[in-house]
Amino acid sequence: MTAAIRCEDWRTASHAEVAPLLACEAAAWDAELGWDVTHSWRVIEPARAAGVLPGFIARDERGSVAGWTWFLERNGTLQVAALVATDAACVRALVSAILTSPEASRTEARVFSIRGVPPGIERALEEHGLAVSRYSYLSVELGAVRGAAVGRVMRPDDLDGCVRLFASAYAAKGGVRAFAPRGRTDEWCEYVGNLLETDGCGVFLSDASFVIAGGGDDEGRMVAAIVTTSVARDVAHVAQIAVDPAFQGAGFGRRLLDSAMSAASARGFSRMTLLVADDASAARALYAGRGFLETATFVVAGSQPRRLSSVALAGGGASTRR
Secondary structure, three states, rough: HHOOOOEEHHHHHHHHHHHHHHHHHHHHEEEEEEEEOOOOOHHHHHHHOOOOOEEEEOOOOOOOOOEEEEEEEEEEEEEEEEEEOOOHHHHHHHHHHOOOHHHOOOOOEEEEEEEEOOOOOHHHHOOOEEEEEEEEEEEEEEOOOOOOOOEEEEOOHHHHHHHHHHHHHHHOOOEEEEOOOOHHHHHHHHHHHHHHOOEEEEEHHHOOOEEEEEOEEEEEEEEEEEEEEEEOOEEEEEEEEEOOOHHHOOOOHHHHHHHHHHHHOOOOOEEEEEEEEEEOHHHHHHHHHOOOEEEEEEEEEOOOOOOOOOOOOOOOOOOOOO
């Protein structure tokens, strides 16, 4: 069966063949995640047609589409944002094609962030030496949530403070991370910039994003923060939540989440979503206590083993900051 699968550069395919594939995947994001990617994915087809967005289409022995994928080469990292297939042999062929591509040969790190669990995906990734982890996509109906906000609302000029906070919060963590895979300052700057300035992970909601500052001798030091975005007309998303290691255990994460839920509800959002690692027991307990339920699964893999408790949807659409 494996020999019958062949992978072709999707940049040679016609718009008529690719458009339905993208539309079907976008519909799945809407149905499973409540995520409207129509706007953020608008750049995919023009970039593919122009030959600057790599990807593959896997065909069976009849020439029919059996699966497909697209990925990016960014600052020394190969970022795989979609892989769709219903057969393990097809998944294996696509993973192999990606990791032996010219783009992969030019990069130092590889990061996969895949909606769903395509058959055999974890084994295929592990066979190529990648560390693999599952993440749960959680959702809660907000209803009439009310409560006093903690800290202050986040501003665009908080970018530098967020970079320092996130880098500090994740510095000692292991496992697989779908952002800033090597922990470099430039990676953190790009990641935070994408959250606050682009719609790749939803549109930044400043009045539902909060900062707690004033740690130790530095009154301006950011010690905890939550970034909330809008991923659909009525769906808010916790793109990131982080607490400085020196202040963990003080309840800042819980208070920030409550503030974001209350603010999003007041703005008219009816649902909130987020992504959390399956082995992040403390974070999962917090979210369960607030009524979050699992609605979908992501597979995240990387060549830089790390661990995280909450992660933005790095593959949640083509960031316009490419």
